[in-house]
Amino acid sequence: MTAPANPLELVRRLAESEDNCVIYQPVMTELRHYGLDSDDLRDILCSELGEGHCFKSSPTRKYYPATVSDSYSIWINECGAKMYIKLLISGERLVITSFKKDERYA
Amino acid sequence: MPDLCSVCDTGTLTEQVVPFLLSHGSKEIMIEDHRTVCDACGAVSYVGEQISRHELAVASKIREMDGLLSADTLRRIRLKYKFRQTDLEAMLSVGPKTWTRWERGKVPQSKTADTLIRVLADDPEVARRLMQQARIDNPDAAEVFAAIDEDTKRLAEANLRTQIGLSTLDINPEDLAQRAIAAVRKARLEWREKAA
Incomplete structure (x- = not known):
């Protein structure tokens, strides 16, 4: 377990409203693949994600270079799998850069 | 002042409406997509209300391609019988929040579910029977x-x-x-x- 660099309280607050969110295209594609939508993802972030799900926190290499990304692994029933979620906070925006099956459990 | 792209740090982020090729099964169709694109590196993201707009446009096109009932129609059918969303999830044996998602409009129902929904919409006896089978107290x-x-x-x-x-x-x-x-x-x- 790793402590997330982006406080979960702030992640939850930002995730409450779509207006505060940025979602990358591959995340949208993957959500559709699992029959989920962005509201589900925001719900998961608000009510299911805990510090215990965070396993890595590292400077963002590709997107948003001046920020730190947190990587989470969480079981999502609808997906029937442990899912990998990567997010960061940039200014007043929650940026979700990754949502996919956690291959470590594949 | 326009936002600079955080990926390449040089490009400018702009909201664009561009054609998006949607693949669904063996079909492909073009939709108008509102997105944020970096004019230098081409990174695509959806910001704020673009997220829902994209999801609604995609789901609506899939419903159109598959001839499925619209989200509004699903809501009307449910309210006709005064069912709760959870009632229909139990009656159709689908997972929690599934009907909610369909009604929200961002995720289309399957063809199989659509067929059963049409039947129960037309025939109250089917609706009643499914309700009884699912042991719903409403x-x-x-x-x-x-x-x-x-x-x-x-x-x-x-x-x-x-x-x-x-x-x-x-x-x-x-x-x-x-x-x-x-x-x-x-x-x-x-x-x-x-x-x-």
């Missing part, structure tokens, strides 16, 4: 079915009164209507069992 929906029963009875009575209007026999139309309704239900049940 007094509001029960009231709706009671009202439908009452209406069926009234129609049957009126029909019988017309049929026997000229008869001089001592006939109780209400009793006859009840028997007719019971006979219809029994026949439907036998037909279903035979079909199964």
